[in-house]
Amino acid sequence: MAGADGDDSLYPIAVLIDELRNEDVQLRLNSIKKLSTIALALGVERTRTELLPFLTGIQLRYIHMSLCLSPQPPLESLATVEETVVRDKAVESLRKISQEHSPVDLEVHFEPLTLVMPTLRQAAEDKSWRVRYMVADKFSELQKAVGPEITKNDLVPAFQNLLKDCEAEVRAAAANKVKEFCENLPEDSRETIIMTHILPCVKELVSDTNQHVKSALASVIMGLSTILGKDNTVEHLLPLFLAQLKDECPEVRLNIISNLDCVNEVIGIRQLSQSLLPAIVELAEDAKWRVRLAIIEYMPLLAGQLGVEFFDEKLNTLCMAWLIDHVYAIREAATCNLMKLVEKFGAEWAQNTIVPKVLGMANDPNYLHRMTTLFCINALSEVCGQDITTKQMLPVVLKMSNDQVANVRFNVAKSLQKIGPVLDSNALQTEVKPVLEKLDTDTDMDVKYFAQEAISVLALA
Incomplete structure (x- = not known):
């Protein structure tokens, strides 16, 4: 079919123009989808000489469904528009077509697009905080891409501005990148820039007013100590660490404590210990049980860094108190914590320090605390070894088989099954077997069930 002017060669583009200018939105969308088909029909030469010049003169925007005049090549122009979806699609297309170009073509047509600094500067100061947020979030990748010189001249001031941004979300994203940004700075000027x-x-x-900003910073700030070294850490970073250990926000204190290994490598943790203890105690007694749970999980790390003497003097009582917390998840975590502490400090330490306190809970009026004794014995038996388990822990378990609460008695059966492999055959036959046989005749069905299971697993039938 010929066009209105009788020229078949212009028909596809003429139709495309008419459809793109039509008031019917769906028709304009359909015309966009036809571009690849029209290009195939025109062939390489006509696509280059007819279709592309036409597309160069307009910018198709999916969101507004409107025409925008643009002097730039279409994909380059689309890669800089406001709508994220459009930009992403344009960049995706640029990546695909770049694989089809020769090195010469890439140098001529694509290299001018790797000139990103004007765009980056503009994005870092964009009126939309979401744009600035994305710049902050991707800052480390940008830093690696542009190299050391551009980093020193352009990215450092841009990063400063992001750290001071008026929007908390942007400051938090930038704060989270502080360590990584500093690590990637040119080595010869790193310390000076920082x-x-x-x-x-x-x-x-x-001292930011937003707790998310402070928390983000606290998660990475300790890492600066390994970059700046001992003297700078003591003089400049240590006061910041101490301030954050006293922060009113639990997440800030937790993030500092969870990264203590960084500063321990540089200056040792002793210089923090006096401020560290109050922060730990506050977190250990926090009204939110998840905060208490988090500090328990870091206790083995802290204990190893602070040493056994400091732990026994300052933190031992705290760890034992967690065993009687009203929240089961805390008691369970505290039990696991004891096992990890024994792995760190040794069986002899456990025998003198932990085991007597745990076994003392067997006489607690609260049956939940008596059950915690059994849970602790289950966890400690393997790390404490056969001698301590047989001589100190087993007698307590056997005695608890007479407990008035059925839940305690069936947990005795479960404990005997758990510690059985640690015991020698004589103890199994002469001490464990009679108690399990007695529990097998218990009036409570659960007690009988777990006693029978233990007898079967330990092959005591």
Whole structure:
């Protein structure tokens, strides 16, 4: 079919123009989907000489469904529009077609697009905080892409601005990148840049009004100590760590405590210990049980760094108190914590320090606490070894088989099954077997069930 002017060669583009200018939105969308088909019909040469010049003159925008005049090539133009979906699709297309170009073509047509700094500067100061947020979130990747010189000249001031951004979400995203950004700075000027440009911003963020910003910073700030070394850490970072250990936000204190290994490598944890203890105690007694749970999980790490003497003097009582917490998840975590502490400090330490306190709970009026004794014995038996298990823990378990609460008695059966492999055959036959046989005649069905299971597993029938 010929066009209105009788020229068949212009028909596809003429139709495309008419459809794109039509008031019917669906028709315009359909015309966009026809582009690849029309290009195939036209062939390489006509696509280059007829279709592309036409597309160069307009910018198709999916969101507004409107025409925008643009002097740039279409994909380059689309890659810079406001709508995220459009930009992503344009970049995806650029990546695909770049694989089909020769090195010469890439140098001529694509290299001018790797000139990103004007766009990056504009994005870092964009009126939309979401754009600035994405810049902050991807800052480390940008830093690696542009290299050391551009980083020093352009990215450092841009990063400073992001750390001072008026929107908390942007500050938090930038704060989360502080360590990584500093690590990737040119080695010959790293310390100077950090001390002169980054650290002043970090000091401001420590007392930020937004807890998410402070928490993000606390999760990475300890890592700066390994970059700046001992002297700078003691003089400049240590006061910041101490301030964050006293922060009113539990997440900030937790994030500092969870990254103590970084500063321990540089200056040792002793310089933090006096401020560390109050922060740990506050977290250990926090009204939110999930906060208490989090500090328990870090206790083995802290114990190893602070040493057995400090632990026994300052933290032992705290760990034992968790065993009688009103929340089961805390008691369970505290039991696991004891096992990890024994692995760290040894069986002899456990025998003198932990085991007597655990076994003392067997006489607690609260049956839940008596059950916790059994749970602790289950966890400690393997790490404490046969001698301690047989001489100290087994007699207590056997005695508890007479407990008035059925839940305690069937947990005795489960404990005997658990610690059985640690015991020698004589103890199994002369001490464990008679108690399990007695429990097998218990009036409670659950007690009988678990007694029979233990007898079967331990092959005592």
